[in-house]
Amino acid sequence: MTSGATRPERHHDRPAGRPDGAAAVVIGGGLAGTTAALALADAGLRVTLVEGRPRLGGLVFSFRRDSTAGELTVDNGQHVYLRCCTAYSKLLERIDAAHLVPLQERMDVPVLDADRLRLGRLRRTALPVPLHLARSLALYPHLSPAERAAVVRATLALKGLDPADPALDERDFGSWLRRYGQSPRAVEALWDLVGIATLNARAQDVSMGLAAKVFKTGLLSAPGAADIGWSRVPLGDVHDTLARTALEKAGVRIALRTRAGALARRDGGWQVSVDNGPHGSEQLTADTVVLAVPQRETHALLPDGALDGRDRLLDIGTAPILNLHVVYGRKVLRRPFFAAVGSPVQWVFDRTDASGLTRVAGNEHCQYLAVSQSAAQEEIDQPVAKLRARYLPELERLLPAARGARIHDFFVTRERTATFAPAPGVGRLRPAARTQAPGLFLAGAWTATGWPATMESAVRSGTAAAREALTELGFPQGQLPQEAA
Numbered sequence: 343m344t345s346g347a348t349r350p351e352r353h354h355d356r357p358a359g360r361p362d363g364a365a366a367v368v369i370g371g372g373l374a375g376t377t378a379a380l381a382l383a384d385a386g387l388r389v390t391l392v393e394g395r396p397r398l399g400g401l402v403f404s405f406r407r408d409s410t411a412g413e414l415t416v417d418n419g420q421h422v423y424l425r426c427c428t429a430y431s432k433l434l435e436r437i438d439a440a441h442l443v444p445l446q447e448r449m450d451v452p453v454l455d456a457d458r459l460r461l462g463r464l465r466r467t468a469l470p471v472p473l474h475l476a477r478s479l480a481l482y483p484h485l486s487p488a489e490r491a492a493v494v495r496a497t498l499a500l501k502g503l504d505p506a507d508p509a510l511d512e513r514d515f516g517s518w519l520r521r522y523g524q525s526p527r528a529v530e531a532l533w534d535l536v537g538i539a540t541l542n543a544r545a546q547d548v549s550m551g552l553a554a555k556v557f558k559t560g561l562l563s564a565p566g567a568a569d570i571g572w573s574r575v576p577l578g579d580v581h582d583t584l585a586r587t588a589l590e591k592a593g594v595r596i597a598l599r600t601r602a603g604a605l606a607r608r609d610g611g612w613q614v615s616v617d618n619g620p621h622g623s624e625q626l627t628a629d630t631v632v633l634a635v636p637q638r639e640t641h642a643l644l645p646d647g648a649l650d651g652r653d654r655l656l657d658i659g660t661a662p663i664l665n666l667h668v669v670y671g672r673k674v675l676r677r678p679f680f681a682a683v684g685s686p687v688q689w690v691f692d693r694t695d696a697s698g699l700t701r702v703a704g705n706e707h708c709q710y711l712a713v714s715q716s717a718a719q720e721e722i723d724q725p726v727a728k729l730r731a732r733y734l735p736e737l738e739r740l741l742p743a744a745r746g747a748r749i750h751d752f753f754v755t756r757e758r759t760a761t762f763a764p765a766p767g768v769g770r771l772r773p774a775a776r777t778q779a780p781g782l783f784l785a786g787a788w789t790a791t792g793w794p795a796t797m798e799s800a801v802r803s804g805t806a807a808a809r810e811a812l813t814e815l816g817f818p819q820g821q822l823p824q825e826a827a
Contacts, residue, residue: 364815367392367614367628369602369643372400373797374785375634376585377433377804378811381823382632383592385812390626391594392616394601397582398589401757402797404578409751411669411708414697415576418755419665420689420714422539426559426567427798429805429826437588439580445571452677453535455484456685456740464532466565472497474565484531484683489524493532496522501562505555506792511769515553516546531683536560539681539689541794542661542716542761552764552794572679574696605631605645605782612781630811634785634804636759648779654771658788659763661795664718665755666733669699671748673709674741687736689714708750713737726754761795762788775806781814783807802826 364387368379371393379391397403404415423430425445434440450465462483466474479490499522503510515537519529534545540556541548560568573580589596603615603623614626633640641655649655679691694710701708713733715721721729730752738745762768772790775783785807786800793799802825809822 364388364629365627366390366630366632366811367612367626368632368634369614370400370632370634370785371395371398371596371598372634372786373402373430373433373581373800374787374804374807375400375632376437376581376589377429377801378632378634378783378785378808379589379594379804380433380436380592381805381808382630382811383589383594385808385817385821385823387630387812387815389592389594390597390628391589392597392600392602392614392626394599396599397578398585398596398598399578399581400800401760402577402581404576404582407751407753409669410702411671411705411710411750412700412702414669414693414699414710415578416667416697416755417573417577417693417712419663419757419760420572420691420693420712421577421797422570422572423797424560424567424571425569426563427796429801430796430798432824432826433801434580437580437584439584442575442580442584443571443573446569448566449568449570451570452680453482453484453531454680454682454740455531456682456687456736458684459740459742460484461680466568468565471562471565472501475561482532485528489528492523492525493528496524497557497562500554500557503550503554503558505551505558507551508769510551510554511549512766513550514546514766515548515550516544518550518553519545535681535683538716539714540796541764542663543764544717547717548764549766549768551769555792556794572691576696576698602643605633605643607645607779628781630781630783630815632783632785632804632807632811634807636786637762637788640784640786644777645779645782648777648782649773649784650778655773658768658771659765660759661716661761661763662718662722662756662758663760664715664722664729665757666713666715666729667693667710667751667753667755668713668734668737668749669708669710669751670744671705671750672707672743674737674744674747675709675711682740685736685740686715687713687733687740688716690737690740705750711737722756722758726752729754764794775803775810781811783810 366382366387366389368375368391379389383389453462601617606613611629612631617623637655637658691712693712774790785803787795789803791799791802805823
């Protein structure tokens with residue numbers, strides 16, 4: 343039967359405990375799967391990467407759209423990372439994309455108060471932690487002197503916590519903030535400003551363990567840890583085009599539009615049933631398999647007995663992210679991005695250049711803004727007309743230059759299951775990379791990386807799965823993928 347998938351060849355005479363000639367199948371072509379496939383291929387395995395979509399990148403992707411202003415390439419959502427995201431940085435280097443996704447020289451976050459139209463900034467100096475943020479906090483206009491002092495006390499208390507403590511996982515961050523005297527305004531203008539964007543949930547809905555991980559790593563681990571990076575080109579150029587090039591150069595065989603249907607143990611290895619649509623189905627065989635798909639899909643593919651408490655995967659909730667896209671007839675924002683308080687608007691990014699907006703004659707000064715709305719449970723399914731009626735006036739309130747500007751386009755992208763929900767207790771539900779079935783490993787931002795559902799977590803999970811797979815195959819310690827700090 344002809345098929346677009348590839349068939350890793352089995353070496354039944356491979357000596358026990360020797361990795362020579364080993365084959366691997368990675369199911370899922372998002373960041374976790376891409377990372378695992380590259381690591382396994384770099385170690386010398388013959389790897390097949392199976393992806394149901396016609397592209398790589400998972401939930402990090404781009405698409406084309408025409409507007410009356412011209413043609414643009416749209417990211418499904420605004421994705422950023424921090425300097426502390428060392429694993430993701432290594433992936434960018436591995437696929438030759440680091441120059442396309444640069445970091446700020448120093449953290450600098452403009453924060454606009456919608457009610458007073460007053461701009462504040464959260465920025466660091468070169469001083470050691472925690473003094474690197476002292477001046478910024480002392481001058482932060484969105485908090486009173488008493489609120490700033492309370493923030494300092496809470497920060498010092500946070501510094502002494504262990505994010506891996508299981509007891510913290512069972513508590514919510516909001517209660518902890520109230521215990522340490524954080525006012526509703528401080529939560530909105532500081533803690534949730536950062537937390538909603540990184541955790542995709544408000545403080546009262548977040549595991550204290552994950553919150554401690556975010557704030558300790560991002561703000562208290564090193565002066566430059568929270569410097570922000572984002573792609574200056576469409577994300578599809580990075581995590582589809584360049585990732586595919588790197589995978590092919592590494593010898594990975596990529597099977598797109600191919601869905602895994604079942605896994606079964608065969609002859610000491612694995613048989614993976616895949617469906618190639620019009621090309622029919624095929625059985626792939628491999629010594630090791632990495633499942634790098636969302637938790638519900640993983641639950642459906644896991645063989646019986648492969649994971650204790652398998653049904654706990656279904657208890658890991660999901661959280662949505664909504665993105666609003668506006669093309670204005672003139673420039674209305676003069677900085678790369680800003681965050682807002684006192685407004686339903688959360689973060690706004692200028693995507694004009696990154697989108698490759700090809701302006702038509704007479705529209706040479708158009709600007710394309712993307713509004714990223716995390717923890718969007720209440721709005722994720724609202725009609726475009728309702729969202730337009732709410733957010734365009736808000737953008738005009740925040741950006742006076744937008745008042746009266748022509749709107750060439752307004753559209754919405756929705757990721758209903760963008761991340762796992764970081765609710766209290768989620769830590770005990772997240773599985774490790776190794777399963778109870780020999781040769782079967784898990785990857786995905788939702789696995790037990792210790793990080794929230796970020797690109798960093800996805801990459802770390804792929805590295806962890808590859809390390810476990812290679813360890814089981816007998817690779818020496820020195821040949822294992824290097825773990826991020």
